[in-house]
Amino acid sequence: MSPQAPPAQSPFNPELHRVERVLCFAAHPDDIDFGAAGTIAAWTAAGVAVSYCIMTDGDAGGFDPAHRAEIIALRNVEQERAAALVGVTDIHYLHERDGFLEPNHLVMYEVVRLIREIRPDVVLSMHPERDWNRIQKSHPDHLAVGEAVTRAIYPAAENPFAYPELAESGLQAYKVPWLWLYAGPEERENHFVDVTEHVDSKLAAIHVHVSQHPDAAAMETVVRDAMRLNAQRAGFHDGVSAESFHVVAINGPGTIAGF
Secondary structure (H helix, E strand, C coil), X not given: CCCCCCCCCCCCCCCCCCCCXXXXXXXXXXXXXXXXXXXXXXXXXXXXXXXXXXXXCCCCCCCCHHHHHHHHHHHHHHHHHHHHHCCCCEEEEEEECCCCCCCCHHHHHHHHHHHHHHCCCEEEEECCCCCCCCHHHHCHHHHHHHHHHHHHHCCHHHCCCCCHHHHHCCCCCCCCCEEEEECCCHHHCCEEEECHHHHHXXXXXXXXXXXXXXXXXXXXXXXXXXXXXXXXXXXXXXXXXXXEEEEEECCCCCCCCCC
């Protein structure tokens, strides 16, 4: 078997590229915690302002039929508690139906509205590409989040003539510097964050979503193993845990409008 190719080099250098505001998008409550809670905890510990946008209510999630009538309220409470554990209190909900999310203009409008309102240095989103090696990462709602956010970032968020009612309300066009994608194919990943100091916070946040974990111990083992494997793929030394991303530079010194 041929050795695995090393990950592509990330265009993002934390020593050069300042991050003060981050806007994170997810399909369901708990997606962000699985995908990026360690990185988010590191950001908030450093004083970065992080906001969440959860696109669906997660109403098709869970395992206990007794929870159906209260599942939306339950999952909102779980997400708010989990977010607080990693330093996030600003949470937005689009209230789309779980399993029915589409990257349409109603959703894109809301994404553009939030981007122009928050004006983040980094937009963090689920990946729009399917992972054929682990199909569970690629729930249709996950893919829809990635597609809607990517379409919204370019060109709509930075086009002053897209959704003109937003500009009329005072939300002017904004060029997003960075897009960080999570829950995508490994071969796309090019950026790894050492989250060793924040593993406990990440796992605590995940454990809050009790409605989603029929076997919490097995879940924790899988998450710990995945973070250690990420660190190995990144070439970090033994004992490190890492989260992985596909980082895309959207606007920078070499960007030419329209190209």
